[in-house]
Amino acid sequence: MALTETSSAKCFGGWQKVFAHESKELGCHMNFAIYLPPQAEDGKVPLIFWLSGLTCTEQNFITKAGAHRYAAEHGVAIVCPDTSPRGLQIPGEDDGWDFGSGAGFYVDATAEPWKKNYRMYSYVTKELPALVFDNFPVSSDRVSIMGHSMGGHGALICALKNPGKYKTVSAFAPICNPTEVPWGQKAFAGYLGPRGSGDSDLWAQYDATLLLKNYSGPPMDILIDQGTQDTWLTQLLPDNFVKACQAANMPVVLQLRDGYDHGYYFISTFIEEHIKHHARYLKA
Numbered sequence: 519m520a521l522t523e524t525s526s527a528k529c530f531g532g533w534q535k536v537f538a539h540e541s542k543e544l545g546c547h548m549n550f551a552i553y554l555p556p557q558a559e560d561g562k563v564p565l566i567f568w569l570s571g572l573t574c575t576e577q578n579f580i581t582k583a584g585a586h587r588y589a590a591e592h593g594v595a596i597v598c599p600d601t602s603p604r605g606l607q608i609p610g611e612d613d614g615w616d617f618g619s620g621a622g623f624y625v626d627a628t629a630e631p632w633k634k635n636y637r638m639y640s641y642v643t644k645e646l647p648a649l650v651f652d653n654f655p656v657s658s659d660r661v662s663i664m665g666h667s668m669g670g671h672g673a674l675i676c677a678l679k680n681p682g683k684y685k686t687v688s689a690f691a692p693i694c695n696p697t698e699v700p701w702g703q704k705a706f707a708g709y710l711g712p713r714g715s716g717d718s719d720l721w722a723q724y725d726a727t728l729l730l731k732n733y734s735g736p737p738m739d740i741l742i743d744q745g746t747q748d749t750w751l752t753q754l755l756p757d758n759f760v761k762a763c764q765a766a767n768m769p770v771v772l773q774l775r776d777g778y779d780h781g782y783y784f785i786s787t788f789i790e791e792h793i794k795h796h797a798r799y800l801k802a
């Protein structure tokens with residue numbers, strides 16, 4: 519699959535690049551960002567996927583999170599995809615900021631008119647990893663995943679639905695129990711249809727708190743950071759996730775950060791700890 523480099527800049531001895539490609543899974547042009555640390559000049563490096571939140575593109579994390587210094591220090595690559603297909607002229611695609619463009623919710627849609635293209639789950643777990651492993655010096659067996667808000671939900675479900683695929687998972691202010699909150703209910707009703715409308719409970723298959731109940735893979739050391747002044751706490755429900763982890767004997771650390779809100783200043787304050795956490799498992 520052809521990749522077109524659209525930007526490249528040296529950063530902390532490595533390279534921050536952005537590529538465009540035609541996605542088969544999504545049926546549209548997509549961009550993704552990749553940071554290659556200096557160690558990638560000498561051989562394959564481990565890889566962290568970062569999934570962004572509502573309204574984001576591949577740019578938000580690379581321009582605001584301040585992750586490059588720590589990725590370079592630990593010798594890890596970071597790949598950031600866009601958050602949805604774009605420009606498909608689907609009716610309603612650009613009507614709101616929490617559904618459609620910029621809000622793919624990391625599910626494979628089953629409802630019309632979204633099901634042909636809104637396949638972000640398959641894109642981030644299959645097509646994009648294959649593309650990255652084929653084209654860059656990264657190890658396919660040293661991979662982990664993290665994300666923010668809608669992307670934190672994405673990171674948690676990707677890890678819980680694919681035991682053993684990711685060495686660890688972490689999230690900033692993730693939407694932990696989307697079936698119980700307005701953001702998740704709007705997205706799941708639109709992309710998956712009304713709850714209970716299919717043969718199985720599709721909604722539950724994309725809800726981290728519910729997925730834990732049937733998780734039978736290796737324990738993962740899950741790290742979550744949550745600001746106490748996050749105005750969207752009622753959309754996130756981290757306590758429900760922690761309770762489900764406790765019931766499933768899944769190790770989880772929820773760090774409540776006094777005074778921090780939902781935004782990238784919060785993320786940039788604690789990103790070093792998350793990259794350290796990932797490096798520990800990626801290099802073990």
Ligand SMILES: N[C@@H](CCC(=O)N[C@@H](CSC=O)C(=O)NCC(=O)O)C(=O)O
Pocket residue numbers: 570571572573574578582615666667668669781782
């Ligand atoms: N409606 C607003 C705010 C959207 C927003 O804050 N998005 C967050 C993620 S929220 C959950 O997924 C975000 O990461 N924004 C990008 C950023 O750079 O801060 C709007 O339209 O801006």
